[in-house]
Amino acid sequence: MEIVENLFKGFPELWGGGVAHSVMILSLVITLGLCLGKLKVKGVSLGLAWILFTGLVFGHFSLNLDEHLLHFLKEFGLILFVYSIGLEVGPGFFSSFRRGGKALNGLVAIVIAISLVTAIAIFYISGSPITTIAGILSGAVTNTPGLGAAQQAYSDLRHIDAPTIASGYAVTYPMGVLGVIISFIILRFVLRIRREEEEKDAERGMGHLEDITLNTFSIEICNPAVDGATVKHVHDLLKRDFMISRIMRQNQNIKHEVVNGHTELHVGDTLLIVARPADQDPICALMGKLSDIDWNEQNSELISRRILITRSSINGKTIGQLKIRSQFGANITRVNRSGVDLVATSHLKLQMGDRVTVVGDELSISHVENMMGNSLKRLNDPNLIPIFLGIVLGCFLANVPFFIPGIPERLRLGLTGGPLIIAILMGYFGPKYNLVTYNTISANLMLRRFGLCIFLAGVGLGTGHDFVQTVVSESGLIWILYGLAITMIPILLGGIIGRYVFHINYFTLMGVLAGANTNPPALAYANEMTPSDTPSVGYSTVYPFAMFLRIVTIQILIFVFG
Incomplete structure (x- = not known):
């Protein structure tokens, strides 16, 4: 019985209560949180946020870790989480501003600006501390990296932690999920959406997605x-x-x-x-008329096959440099990168992990397969060098001081901004300089979830002591109202601006607004509304820029008002 008690309370003769105690408490919080995250109410779940809530309960009952160990775990988990996000969004970060992505990312910038203005207005009107407002803002827009960025920024600025940041996040996060979905329903009636017409345009790819789909x-x-x-x-x-x-x-x-x-x-x-859908009418006008021929019924030796690029020697080379037509008598017709289809022009640079569609006879395609790799086993071997090298560079950049006019303190990007920027740059420029930064989606997701789980558990355990008192007090209810305002006002105004100023398709608009709040449950709701994948394409187009802005702007908010 004494052993069990020590495992939960800690071994008094060992530093921090002992390794077994620390690992068990952390793992138990994460396990229970993941199990609760499986629960759904009408298809909506709070997901990994349950880890935070579980940690708050454990912290309230003093089932905790040593504060120094807890601080390290939070920072380490946050670095893994943010860096893996940067590697994922890096390849498409700058390209998302081209063609149709400009208007969509412009709308995201407007939505984020409105949420910041709303938060600042609440700060001045209510007189609440900026740490509380930053936590409420992070929870209202369901942005966990923003929570970590705010905590890191305040710690760098004042050299102390602010528990109210995590408390504000935890109180407002559930309504941050529901508030976006409620706003979507309101917008559907306010904008007088005709669902059938919107779906026809969405399936064709019309609107701002016509330049980024095929x-x-x-x-x-x-x-x-x-x-x-x-x-x-x-x-x-x-x-x-x-x-x-x-x-x-x-x-x-x-x-x-x-x-x-x-x-x-x-x-x-x-x-x-x-x-692209936008090019279909000009092509038809020059050449002739659309045909409904069934190519599967044609007796041809040509076949079409998707090939996965797994050979590092292909990384960074253009399609023209490979000379696939002249060497093998085959054609690359499209390239799928991170879920987005690209036209296979001769100047397009290929990257590890791209899926190319090749047309040719069986022998030609087999030669192309040998050249490109097409081996899942090769990709399954994780490429760890860019991860740890990037974290090293991110830690250096995190501590480079800079100045903002009007603030006497030397400011730093911190362990959120530094690794994120390095990861985005490595993800984008790596293939251009033959640096293989690709890891499989599953490997990246595993690293990201692992870091996020540790971070959320650490935040919950560290702030759970005073959380219950905050929730049951009058201030907890007021925080929820503040969070609803920060959630719904930007979404409603952004929806009206996106519809009447940018003329965005409704289903694309839902994906973009969900991406502006980096809100997966809202995206799931949007996907259930239509059989087309336009919400997902809109979400993935703006997600990199939205994530970057959320992390950077909340740090500036802390630096200016903290």
């Missing part, structure tokens, strides 16, 4: 002006990116032909084309 369609050439022209000549005329996956000649028995820039087009030919 459609596959067939065209029968009818324009005599194109007769005898080469594919390269048509490309030069249209000045748009598209790929011809297959061609079927009229009155010819040729069923096996790989298209390249020198291929001549003739009236009566039927083409299978991969292009």
